[in-house]
Amino acid sequence: MKKTVAIIGFGYVGKVLANFFRDHFTVLVYDPYLEAIPEQNTHPNVSLTKDKEEINKVDLAVVSVPTPMADDASVDLSLIEETINWLSTPLILIKSTVPPGTVKNLVEKTGKNIAFSPEYVGESSYVTQWWKDKGYADPHDMKHHDFQIFGGKKESKNNLLSW
Ligand SMILES: NC(=O)c1ccc[n+]([C@@H]2O[C@H](COP(=O)([O-])OP(=O)(O)OC[C@H]3O[C@@H](n4cnc5c(N)ncnc54)[C@H](O)[C@@H]3O)[C@@H](O)[C@H]2O)c1
Structure with a gap:
């Protein structure tokens, strides 16, 4: 059976990610502001759901939600935090842009x-x-792209590299 990947946030980066995974994996998209997968991004292996429980059954969740600049010029991580809080997949990969230390803090806070x-x-x-x-x-x-860069705990990175 094909492994399953969820893309959380189906904007510019989310679409690129779905395109990357869709030939070899079943891809579920979660984006609360989307009513349907846009026609130009439709593919037999890509579907949209608003059901978080369904998302949490996948093997890997890839997060590409916005991380805008806050009023004090820091990075607003609220959507990342909200997303990580409800995700319970065995492995989570953040592709959104976040400041150094963010993943370490999230792992310490959530144990995920x-x-x-x-x-x-x-x-x-x-x-x-x-x-x-x-x-x-x-x-x-x-x-x-002929390279990918991964950060995080050794087990998480090795887990990804074994995919
Ligand atoms: N655009 C780029 O070229 C680029 C490149 C590298 C990294 N990034 C980073 O990737 C992240 C996403 O950027 P983007 O350009 O794809 O943004 P985008 O605005 O194009 O897309 C973000 C998507 O997330 C959705 N979204 C909003 N809130 C959500 C939530 N709570 N749960 C799920 N989905 C939600 C939006 O509806 C939207 O479709 C940002 O952190 C950005 O800095 C962007």
Whole structure:
């Protein structure tokens, strides 16, 4: 049976993530502001649910909710905290941009198995020429990235690398 992945937050990064996982995994999307998967992102392996219990049955939850700047110029982590609080999947991967120390604090607070991986897909206007020179077709497509960076506890990272 295919492993299951949930994408929490189906914006720019969430769509890239679904595209990355959908060929080999069953992908469930959770985004309270979405009524349907947009036509251009539909795929037989991708479906939308508003049911958190259904999300919590997946093997891996990948978090790509917004982390906007707060009024005092710090990073507003409220959506990350809210999401981590209700998630109970065996493994959680944060792809949202968060300040150093965030995952450590969340793991200490919740005891959950959380890893982090920075996403560079939006930086591609800077690297586009380099990317094209390598012969890659679309720098916005994670499948063409030839590296991924993971942080977090050793067990969480190893767990991800074994996927
Ligand atoms: N856009 C980029 O190029 C880029 C690149 C790297 C990292 N990031 C980071 O990734 C994160 C997401 O960025 P984005 O550009 O995809 O944002 P976005 O605004 O395009 O998408 C965020 C999505 O999350 C949904 N959402 C809001 N609250 C939610 C909740 N409580 N639960 C579930 N879904 C919720 C929204 O409806 C929206 O669809 C941010 O932390 C951002 O800094 C963005």
